[in-house]
Amino acid sequence: PxxxxxxxxxxxxxxxxxxxxxxxxxxxxxxxxxxxxxxxxxxxxxxxxxxxxxxxSPTGFDWVKSIDIVVMVILGGMGRTAGVIAAAVLLTLMPEFLRDFAEYRMIIYALLIILLMLLRPAGLFSIPLKRRPTA
The missing domain is CATH 1.10.287 (Helix Hairpins)
Structure with a gap:
C-alpha cells in the first residue's frame, strides 16, 4: 500500500x-x-x-506491439492501475468493434486515440484540473 x-x-x-x-x-x-x-x-x-x-515466436513481439503497450500506459494515466487496465481493455476491443470498417479502421482508431489524448491528457481516470480565473 x-x-x-x-x-x-x-x-x-x-x-x-x-x-x-x-x-x-x-x-x-x-x-x-x-x-x-x-x-x-x-x-x-x-x-x-x-x-x-x-x-x-519473435514475430509476435514486434515494435508495433511495444508501442501498443506504451500507448495503453499513457492513455490509462501513469501511476493509475485502474486507468491502465481500462485503456488496455479499450485499446484491445476497439479494433474489434471497428472491424466492419476495414478500409478506414486504422484511421478511425488513430483519430479516437488522438481525441482521447486531447480530452483526457492525464489519462482515462484523471481528475480534470480547474482553471483559475485570470486577473
Missing amino acids: VNSTYGRGFIAVHDDEIAAESNGIDTTRTKVTAFVTGAFFAGIAGGLYAHHKQFL
Whole structure:
C-alpha cells in the first residue's frame, strides 16, 4: 500500500530523489526494489502468456506491439492501475468493434486515440484540473 513505509519511500523517490535521500531514504535500494518488483510481475505475465498461447515466436513481439503497450500506459494515466487496465481493455476491443470498417479502421482508431489524448491528457481516470480565473 501507498501508506506503508515502502510506499511512501517509492513516492518520495519518484517526486524528488535528492529530497528523499536527504530525509534518510536509501534511493538506490528503493529504485532496485521497484525494478525487481516490476521485473517479477513482467516475468509472471510472460509465463502466463506463454502458457495461454502454447507457442511463442519473435514475430509476435514486434515494435508495433511495444508501442501498443506504451500507448495503453499513457492513455490509462501513469501511476493509475485502474486507468491502465481500462485503456488496455479499450485499446484491445476497439479494433474489434471497428472491424466492419476495414478500409478506414486504422484511421478511425488513430483519430479516437488522438481525441482521447486531447480530452483526457492525464489519462482515462484523471481528475480534470480547474482553471483559475485570470486577473
